Amino acid sequence: MASSVPASDVSDIKRTSNKNTLVAACTAHAAHDGLSDLVYVFLPVWQEMFSLSYVWLSVLRSAYALTLASLQIPAATLSKKFRPAHLLVVSTVVTALGWFLAGLAGSAVALGGALVIAGIGASVQHPIASAMVARAYGGAAKRPLGLYNFAGDVGKSILPASAAALLTYGTYHNVLMMYAGVGLLAAALVWSLLRNVVAGGEAPVSRTPVRADSPAAGYPRAFQALLATAVLDSAVRMGFLTFLPFIIKAHGGSLAQTGLGLTLVFIGGAIGKFCCGWIADVLGSARTILLTELLTAALIAVVLFSPLTLAMLALPLLGVVLNGTSSVLYGAVNDVVDPATLEKSYSVFYTGTIGAGALAPVLYGYAGDHLGVAAAVLIIAGTAAVSFVPVTIVNLVNPRVFDQ
Structure with a gap:
């Protein structure tokens, strides 16, 4: 029996559903x-409060961060x-x-x-x-995923800053x-x-094999290439931020200027996550990744x-460019995997990038201890300069794979 719902109404319902999905994801x-x-x-x-050493403080930070990183893949299987x-709702309640x-x-x-419980929810x-x-x-999806990534930076800016202000007026508890x-x-x-959203939030019931001529036919090699680039990109980002205060200090900058420098990077990063998805729609994902990574190396x-x-x-x-590349990489995942495997693919992707971000400062720090800050930062720039290679x-093998 033909549907009695006009096509225009179906289109409006779909747009509303997609918008609700995006707003909910950005909120989360x-x-x-x-x-x-x-x-x-x-x-x-x-x-x-607890007379803790710096080692214990690191353990507390790791309790949250390592739980968050290690449970990405198990969370996707759910x-x-x-x-x-x-x-998404239950995990947010668990974090709270x-x-x-x-x-x-x-x-x-x-x-x-308690932080482990919060990390379980956040994973x-x-x-x-x-x-x-x-x-x-x-x-x-590139632009919406750019907005999604931008929303995370908004949360990182507003909640910690407001907490620091509130601690001067209210009690810790x-x-x-x-x-x-x-x-x-x-x-x-x-x-x-999301309670009435289905199309935007549910995996398709059908498990029809991916067509040989579809973008997902490049999986797993195309996905592995994206993951390799994303891991290097995350390492560059976290490594540079670790050394930025020392670079500013070496230039004669004050503590206040160090704080200003970090703020300028974070503001640019938020803009990059918002804009680079649009740039990828014009230039294509592969060209945008090439451009942003080379600019990252040059600007470092x-x-x-x-x-x-x-x-x-x-x-x-x-x-x-330091932060904006990530939006393009996350958006390109959707181009190269079977829609039925999106959750698993993103869980692997986030595990790799979060893990690289945690390990990179240690590795670059080792280089800084033995070779000096300038040499370590040049290694970071070199990493950015080759990160687009995969x-x-x-x-080059399949020009259609990332940009359908």
């Missing part, structure tokens, strides 16, 4: 990333058994519960346990929300309870947006060798 990303970065604000408070919308328990913790061990968001947006928008409430409000908003060299004033002026531009090779 902002909340989870913002709550994750609260750890940095509370580390000095915890040190004073999408085969439960609705993605339900997983973790922060609530952190506010009640009377010892460092109890606090660590679900990246693969599930990314896949929901990618599935909702299909081949036009009350502030933590308030941010647990923020997590619950985010979960409620996500649920209100400019910051390293230029006088302080010129280096500071270059930092926002560096932030754009994607470029695959694109």
Whole structure:
């Protein structure tokens, strides 16, 4: 029987569904990333409360970060058994519960346990929300995924900054309870947006094999190339941020100028995540990745060798390409994998990038200890200059694979 719903109404319903999916994913990303970065604000408070050494503070940070990184793939497997919308809501509630328990913790061990619970909740968001947006928008997902990534930076900017301000007026416990409430409000908003969404949030029931001439035919080599580039890109980003304060100091910069420099990079990074998805739609993913990585390498060299004033002026531009590449890489995943495997693919992708971001400062730090800061930063720039190679090779073999 033919459908009695006019085609225009079906189109409107689909657009509304996609919009709700994107807003819900952005809300979850902002909340989870913002709550994750609260750890940095509370580390000095915890040190004073529990008389902790820097080693113990590192353990607390790792309790959250390593849980978040290690459970990406297991979290993605849950999408085969439960609705993605339900997983996203429940995981956000679990994260809020973790922060609530952190506010009640009377010892460092109890606090660590609470942060593990928060990390368990946070591990679900990246693969599930990314896949929901990618599935909702299909081949036009680069811009929405850029907005999704931008939302995470917004959360990282607003929540920790507001927490630092609130700690000057309220008690530590009350502030933590308030941010647990923020997590619950985010979960409620996500649920209100997704409860009637199906097309944007659910994996397709059909498991029809991918056509040989489709973009996903490049999987797994195309996906592996994206992952390799993303791992190197994440290593460059975290490595450079680790050394940036020392570069500014070597240029004669003050502590205030160091803070300003980091802020300029982060502002540029937020703009880059917002804009680079649009650039990829014009130039194509492979060309955009090539351009942004080469610009990253060049601008790192400019910051390293230029006088302080010129280096500071270059930092926002560096932030754009340093962070913006990730939006293009995440968007390109949707071009090269079977839609039925999106959650798994994104979980592997995030595991690789988060893990690289955690290990890179250690490896580059070893180079800095033995070769000096300038040499270590040049190695970072060199890493950026070759990071596009895997994607470029695959694109040369099959120019259609990344840009359908």
